[in-house]
Amino acid sequence: MFQTRYFRVQLCFLPFLFITCNETETNSNRPNILIAMADDISFPHMGAYGAKWIVSPAFDEIASKGLLFENAFTPNAKCAPSRAILLTGRNSWQLEEAANHWPYFPEKFKSIFESLEDNGYHTGYTGKGFAPGITGTKGGINRELVGKNYSFRKTVPLTAGISDIDYASNFSEFLKNKKKNQPFSFWYGSLEPHRSFEYGSGKKHLNTKFDEINQFPSYFPDSDSVKNDLLDYALEINYFDLHLGKMIKTLHENGELDNTIIIVTADNGMAFPRAKGQAYDASNHIPLTIMWNNGIKNVGRVIKDFISFADFVPTILEATGISWSKSGMAELEGQSIIDIFRDSKNINHRNHILVGKERHDVGRPNDLGYPIRGIRTHNFLYLVNFESDRWPAGNPETGYLNCDGSPTKTLILNRKRYGLNPTFWDLSFSKRPKKELYYIIDDPHCLINLAGSEEYKKIEQRMHKELIARLVEQKDPRIIANGDIFDKYLYADVKHQNFYERYVNGLISSKSARWVNETDFEE
Numbered sequence: 001m002f003q004t005r006y007f008r009v010q011l012c013f014l015p016f017l018f019i020t021c022n023e024t025e026t027n028s029n030r031p032n033i034l035i036a037m038a039d040d041i042s043f044p045h046m047g048a049y050g051a052k053w054i055v056s057p058a059f060d061e062i063a064s065k066g067l068l069f070e071n072a073f074t075p076n077a078k079c080a081p082s083r084a085i086l087l088t089g090r091n092s093w094q095l096e097e098a099a100n101h102w103p104y105f106p107e108k109f110k111s112i113f114e115s116l117e118d119n120g121y122h123t124g125y126t127g128k129g130f131a132p133g134i135t136g137t138k139g140g141i142n143r144e145l146v147g148k149n150y151s152f153r154k155t156v157p158l159t160a161g162i163s164d165i166d167y168a169s170n171f172s173e174f175l176k177n178k179k180k181n182q183p184f185s186f187w188y189g190s191l192e193p194h195r196s197f198e199y200g201s202g203k204k205h206l207n208t209k210f211d212e213i214n215q216f217p218s219y220f221p222d223s224d225s226v227k228n229d230l231l232d233y234a235l236e237i238n239y240f241d242l243h244l245g246k247m248i249k250t251l252h253e254n255g256e257l258d259n260t261i262i263i264v265t266a267d268n269g270m271a272f273p274r275a276k277g278q279a280y281d282a283s284n285h286i287p288l289t290i291m292w293n294n295g296i297k298n299v300g301r302v303i304k305d306f307i308s309f310a311d312f313v314p315t316i317l318e319a320t321g322i323s324w325s326k327s328g329m330a331e332l333e334g335q336s337i338i339d340i341f342r343d344s345k346n347i348n349h350r351n352h353i354l355v356g357k358e359r360h361d362v363g364r365p366n367d368l369g370y371p372i373r374g375i376r377t378h379n380f381l382y383l384v385n386f387e388s389d390r391w392p393a394g395n396p397e398t399g400y401l402n403c404d405g406s407p408t409k410t411l412i413l414n415r416k417r418y419g420l421n422p423t424f425w426d427l428s429f430s431k432r433p434k435k436e437l438y439y440i441i442d443d444p445h446c447l448i449n450l451a452g453s454e455e456y457k458k459i460e461q462r463m464h465k466e467l468i469a470r471l472v473e474q475k476d477p478r479i480i481a482n483g484d485i486f487d488k489y490l491y492a493d494v495k496h497q498n499f500y501e502r503y504v505n506g507l508i509s510s511k512s513a514r515w516v517n518e519t520d521f522e523e
Contacts, residue, residue, distance in 0.1 A: 030120075030121075030183040030320050030321060031183065031259050031260060031261050031292065031294065031295065031319055031320060032183050032184045032185065032186075032256060032259060032260040032261070033116070033121075033183075033184070033185040033186070033260070033261050033263070033316060033320075034185075034186050034188065034247065034251070034260055034261070034262045034263070035086075035185075035186070035187050035188065035263045035265075035312075036188040036190070036240075036244050036247070036262065036263065036264040036265070037083070037086075037128075037187065037188065037189050037190065037265060037266065037267055038190050038192065038193065038237065038240045038264075038265070038266040038267070039079070039128060039189070039190055039191055039192060039193065039194040039266070039267060040193055040194050040195075040266060040267070040268060040269065040270050040271045040276055041193060041237060041266035041269070041270060041286065041287055042266075042269035042270040042275055042282045042283075042285065042286065042287075043070075043072070043269075043281075043285040043286055043287050044215065044287065045215070045233075045234075045237065045270065045287065046059045046060065046063075046237075046287045046289075047059065047060045048060040048063040048064075048068055048289065049068075049070075049287065050214070051214065051215055052212050052213075052214045053208050053212045053213045053214065053215075053230070053231065053234055054234050054237055054238070055206060055208075055234070055237075055238045055241070056237060056238065056241040057241065057245065058241045058242070058244040058245035058248060058264075059241055059244065059264055059287070059289055061245075062248075062262060062264055062289045062290075062291040063289040063300075064299070064300055065291050065293070065299050065300070066262070066289055066290050066291030066292065066296055066299055066300075067289065067290050067291075067296060067299070067301055067302075067303050067340070067341070068288075068289050068301070068302050068303065069288040069289065069290070069302075069303045069305075069307050070302060070303065070304050071285075071303075071304055071305060071306045071307060071353070071378075072265065072285070072286055072287070072288035072307040072308075073284045073285055073286065073306065073307070073308055073309070073353045073355065073376065074086075074267065074268055074284050074286055074308075074309045074355075075091050075092055075284065075308060075309060075310065075353070075354055075355050075356060076091075076092040076099070076268075076284075076355070076356060076357050077268035077269055077275075077276060077277055077278060077279065077283035077284045077355075077357065078101045078268055078276070078277050078357065078360045078361075079101065079128075079131060079132065079267050079268065080098070080100070080101045080102060080103060080130065080131065080132055080133045081095070081098060081099055081100065081101060081103075081357070081358075082267040082268050082309060083129075083130050083131070083267055084098040084099075084103075084105065084109075084130065084133075085308075085309040085310050086112075086267075086309040086310075086312050086313075087111040087112055087113065087130060087145055087146070087313070088109050088110070088111060088112070088310075088313065088329065088330065089112070089310050089311075089312070089313030089314055089329065089332040089333060089334040090109070090310060090330065090331075090332065090333045090334075091308075091310055091333050091354065091356075091474060091476075092356065092357075092358070093356055093358070093373075093471070093474065093476040093477065093478060094333060094474055094475065094476070095109060096108075096109075096489065097489040097490065097491070098133070099358045099359075099486055099489075100358050100359040100360075100369065100486060100489060100491055101132070101133075101359060101360045101361060101491075102132045102133055102361075102362075102491050102492045102496075103133045103134070103489065103491055104133070104134045104136060104489075104490050104491065105130065105133050105134065105135045105136060105143070105145065107136060107138055108330065109329075109330050110327075110328050110329045110330065111130075111145040111146065112185075112312070112313045112316055112317075112327075112329070113125075113144070113145060113146045113147050113185055113187065114143070114144070114145065114328075115317075115322065115327040115328055115329055116185045116316075116320070116322075117144075117147065117185075118328060119320070119322050119326065119327075120182065120183070121182070121183050121184060121185045121320075122147075122174075122177070122178035122179065122182050122183070122184040122185070123144070123146070123147030123148065123184070123185045123186070124146075124147040124148045124149070124150050124174045124177075124184075124186055124187070125146040125147055125148075125149060125150065125151075125186065125187035125188070125189055126149070126150045126151050126165060126167050126170040126171060126174070126186075126187075126188060126189065127151060127163065127165050127167055127188065127189035127190055127191050128189035128190070128191050128194075129145060129146040129149070129187055129189050130145040130146060131189075134492075134493070146187040146189070147185065147186070147187065150170040150171070150173055150174045151165050151170055152170070152173075153165070153166040153169040153170045153173060154166055155169070158201070158205065158235075158239060159197070159198035159201040159205075159235070160198045161195075161196050161197040161198045161201070161232070161236065162191075162192055162198075162236060162239055163190075163191040163192065165191070167188055167190060167243040167247075168243045168246035168247050168250070171186060171188065171246075171247045171250060172250055174186055175250065175254060175256075183320075185316075188243070188244065188247060190239075190240040190243065192236035192237070192239050192240045193233050193235075193236030193237050193239075193240065193270070193271070194236075194271060195271045195404040195405065195406060196404075196405065196406075197229070197232035197233060197235075197236060197406075198232065199228060199229075199232060199407060200228055200232070201232050201235050202228065202230075202231025202232040202233070202234050202235035203228060203231050205235055206231060206234060206235055206238065208231055208234065210224065210227040210231075213227060213230055213231070216230075217272075217274075217275075217282065217445055218445050218447065219273075219274050219424065219427045219428065219445055219447065220272070220273075220408055220412075220424065221411060221412065221418075221420050221421075221424055223411060223418075225407045225408070225411055226407070226408045226411065228407065229272070229406055229407045229408045233270060233271075233272075244264065248262070257293065258293040258294050259293075259294050260292070261290065261291075261292040261295065261316070261319060262290065262291045262292070263288070263290050263312065264287075264288070264289050264290070265286055265287060265288045265289075266286045266287060267286075268283065268284070268286065269282045269283040269284065269285070269286065270282065271404040271406065272403075272404075272406060272408050272409075273393070273403050273406075273408060273409050273412055273427075273428035273429070274427055274428045276403075276404065277357075277360050277361070277393070277402040277403065278357075278392065278393075278402075279355050279356065279357060279372045279374050279383055280381070280438075280445075280446040281376075281381065281440065281444060281445070281446060282445070282446075283355075284353075284355045284376070285376075288307060290341075292319075292341065295319065295338075295341050295342075296341045296342075297341070297342055297343070303340055304378075305337075305340060305349060305350070306350050306351070306352060306353045306376075307337060308334055308353055308354075309334075310332070310333045310334030310335075311334040311335050311336065311337050312334065313329065313332055313334055314332050314334050314335060314336040315334075315336045315337050315338055317329075317336075318336045318338045319338060333474060335349055335350070337349070351377060351378070352375050352376060352377045352466070353375070353376045354373070354374070354375055354376075354467070354470060354471070355372075355373075355374045355375075355376060355383075356371070356372050356373040356374060356478075357369070357370065357371065357372050358370075358371050358478075358486040358487075359486060359487060359489075359491070360402045361394060361401045361402045361515070362398075362401060362492075362496070362499035362500060363394035363395050363398040363399070363400070363401035363402065363499065363500060364390060364391065364394060364395050364398075364500055365395070365500050365501070366487070366498075366500065366501075367487075367491070367497070367498065367499055367500055368387075368390065368487050369486060369487055370385070370387060370390050370391075370392050370402070371385075371386040371387055371478055371483060371486065372384065372385055372386070373386070373467060373471060373476070373478060373479075374467070375463050375466060375467040375470070376440075377463070378440075379439065379440060379441055380437060380438065380439060380440060380459060380463060381436075381437070381438045381440055381446060382435070382436070382437050382438075382451075382460065382463040382464065382467065383435065383436040383437075384434065384435055384464070384467070385432050385433065385434055385435070385436070386478065386483065388431060388432055388433060388434050389431070390431070391429070391431060392429075392431065392432055393428065393429050395500070396429075396521070396522065397504055398499070398500055398503055398504070398516070399510075399516050399517065399520030399521050400413075400429055400520060401515065401516065401520070403428065403429070405515075405517035405519060405520050409428075409519070409520065410519040410520075412424050412425055412428055412429070413425070413429070413519075413520070413521070413522045413523075414522065414523055416523065417523060427447065433449065433451065433452075435451040435452070435460070435464075436449050436451050437449060437450040437451040437456060437459070437460050437463070438450065439456075499513070503516075
């Protein structure tokens with residue numbers, strides 16, 4: 001159903017084939033789990049979605065041999081809270097400290113990997129697991145939210161921006177350490193395509209032309225520096241995909257491919273302005289494909305149902321036969337999608353998805369967050385900005401730190417020097433109204449705010465009512481109690497707390513605060 005685009009350079013070529021007949025089955029009927037988590041990719045940036053500028057043969061092949069999801073969302077578009085949702089099956093506003101970035105992970109919430117290990121699974125990860133955050137201990141033992149770390153095998157990275165962790169080789173080491181016939185659960189946490197990128201590396205190694213970028217975001221200036229930035233991003237997606245393909249080849253060679261549920265996704269949207277860390281479609285809407293030869297019928301389907309990161313835990317529990325009571329996990333908010341695996345028809349198990357955020361990166365006075373709640377239907381995205389007097393991307397005097405440094409960010413911040421339309425800056429960095437409403441069908445980039453218009457008044461009221469009702473059901477403190485609690489939770493280690501005050505008072509510099517770039521500031 002999907003055509004795989006071949007790599008253009010030998011570096012990116014991976015000759016593996018998926019089998020369609022039954023392999024030698026493991027003695028255990030319980031399926032293995034492989035979660036491949038890329039770091040910062042927006043939908044629809046995979047070849048299977050029609051992105052001509054993205055080279056992703058492993059992802060595309062899994063989509064053709066499994067399911068491709070068009071409406072998968074993380075409820076919170078930042079690394080730590082997004083991963084916390086996936087690991088617990090609860091929305092971030094139900095996770096106390098773990099609603100925030102760089103949190104102390106609450107002891108009361110068990111992860112799906114901890115549960116699987118308690119139920120006989122061999123668990124581990126490579127690269128980036130739950131991060132950034134402090135997991136603490138339980139019973140005097142350091143918690144391993146995604147199992148034991150297998151990141152010791154190294155390789156020579158392609159570019160200065162790519163990690164030296166040999167993800168695929170570490171996966172092989174992980175498999176060697178499991179007992180015979182023991183099921184496994186492995187987290188492949190690529191550090192790509194997280195910032196920073198090596199400028200010009202994408203155009204060099206992928207040999208892709210600028211005019212092949214067929215999904216150019218209209219909220220970016222049409223410039224060569226932005227296009228180079230996007231191709232550098234594309235190269236790192238390609239690298240993530242390369243190691244994914246090697247892992248699948250290893251599973252095939254070990255005879256474990258058929259009985260492995262492979263979930264391939266990203267924790268949040270791309271690390272560009274108006275995407276990662278915000279609440280628009282480029283922020284929360286992420287790629288997702290799932291393959292399970294032994295468990296998915298009528299492969300090659302495109303699924304249009306809304307899928308949340310909170311759905312993975314109940315799905316894994318049902319697939320592995322572990323009851324919720326035996327899992328030891330807190331009450332789940334997500335819904336199992338096993339019915340979608342089994343049925344040739346879409347189930348339509350929900351007609352919307354909820355999104356939101358609290359404190360992401362530091363950079364405001366008292367390191368306050370930017371609280372948002374929203375609801376996304378097939379036609380509309382409705383957002384409530386609870387503290388619209390705050391800067392959504394972080395304060396200017398600390399460098400808009402909820403937007404990663406990049407050539408695109410630098411260009412927009414220096415709009416006057418380059419004679420850019422000020423709208424580009426407004427869309428990415430200016431303050432926002434209390435409410436936002438976008439008609440996604442005609443406005444996928446969320447540029448035209450319809451909130452407050454008479455024509456869409458009834459739709460806005462209906463979506464607001466639905467949003468509040470669902471959040472009340474989920475006992476969101478932002479709605480039913482004191483939402484300020486999210487700004488009062490302990491976070492990070494002592495030397496990184498109260499960043500704003502220490503930075504503006506000259507107690508720390510851009511050089512010592514490694515995530516602050518000199519180019520994050522306007523001229």
